[in-house]
Amino acid sequence: KAGVTQTPRYLIKTRGQQVTLSCSPISGHRSVSWYQQTPGQGLQFLFEYFSETQRNKGNFPGRFSGRQFSNSRSEMNVSTLELGDSALYLCASSLVMSRWDSPLHFGNGTRLTVT
Amino acid sequence: KNEVEQSPQNLTAQEGEFITINCSYSVGISALHWLQQHPGGGIVSLFMLSSGKKKHGRLIATINIQEKHSSLHITASHPRDSAVYICAAHPMYSGGGADGLTFGKGTHLIIQP
Numbered sequence: 001k002a003g004v005t006q007t008p009r010y011l012i013k014t015r016g017q018q019v020t021l022s023c024s025p026i027s028g029h030r031s032v033s034w035y036q037q038t039p040g041q042g043l044q045f046l047f048e049y050f051s052e053t054q055r056n057k058g059n060f061p062g063r064f065s066g067r068q069f070s071n072s073r074s075e076m077n078v079s080t081l082e083l084g085d086s087a088l089y090l091c092a093s094s095l096v097m098s099r100w101d102s103p104l105h106f107g108n109g110t111r112l113t114v115t
Numbered sequence: 116k117n118e119v120e121q122s123p124q125n126l127t128a129q130e131g132e133f134i135t136i137n138c139s140y141s142v143g144i145s146a147l148h149w150l151q152q153h154p155g156g157g158i159v160s161l162f163m164l165s166s167g168k169k170k171h172g173r174l175i176a177t178i179n180i181q182e183k184h185s186s187l188h189i190t191a192s193h194p195r196d197s198a199v200y201i202c203a204a205h206p207m208y209s210g211g212g213a214d215g216l217t218f219g220k221g222t223h224l225i226i227q228p
Binding site: 033035037042043044045046047048056057058088090092103104105106107108109111 | 148150155156157158159160163201203215216217218219220221
């Protein structure tokens with residue numbers, strides 16, 4: 001069974017641009033969650049999607065958005081990029097919504113550099 | 116807001132030593148995850164537990180819900196165990212739409228041969 005796939009692996013963008021990252025979950029998994037990892041803040045929860053609906057959202061500005069498609073694939077978008085958005089963006093999938101009985105499976109991440 | 120604290124931040128040990136990493140959190144949770152991250156970024160979920168103790172190979176995770184504390188133990192440590200270990204707390208479901216994981220800052224573990 002293929003794991004969680006994130007594309008692209010690396011991305012370099014300029015301040016003010018926007019970026020779209022993609023996450024394909026493990027086949028059969030319906031929940032996709034997104035995380036930002038920086039050296040200063042560590043891992044932080046961005047949002048979680050289940051059945052094409054955003055169920056949870058972390059404390060990030062509205063420039064960060066996402067969506068989930070009917071095949072459970074998910075995209076996240078960051079508009080008007082800032083230098084501080086440089087980070088490793090990770091997605092994780094689980095069979096059902098991230099709960100105590102639903103293990104997470106992480107992708108290898110997309111490393112975004114904003115110059 | 117849930118605060119998750121991990122200790123130690125950095126740990127260097129000799130091969131074969133018994134390793135303990137601690138995690139404490141401030142509010143009630145429904146589950147706690149222990150994650151392993153190797154250089155390059157990939158994260159592997161080691162354990163998810165809501166009570167008691169779990170064991171997988173040389174790894175043992177325990178949680179004390181009353182004391183809001185969890186530990187990850189590695190027995191007979193090996194250089195391949197060198198990684199960052201991160202605990203993450205899943206809040207009690209509140210239905211408020213902000214129920215995502217809260218992460219500790221991670222413990223950088225180096226096992227020297």
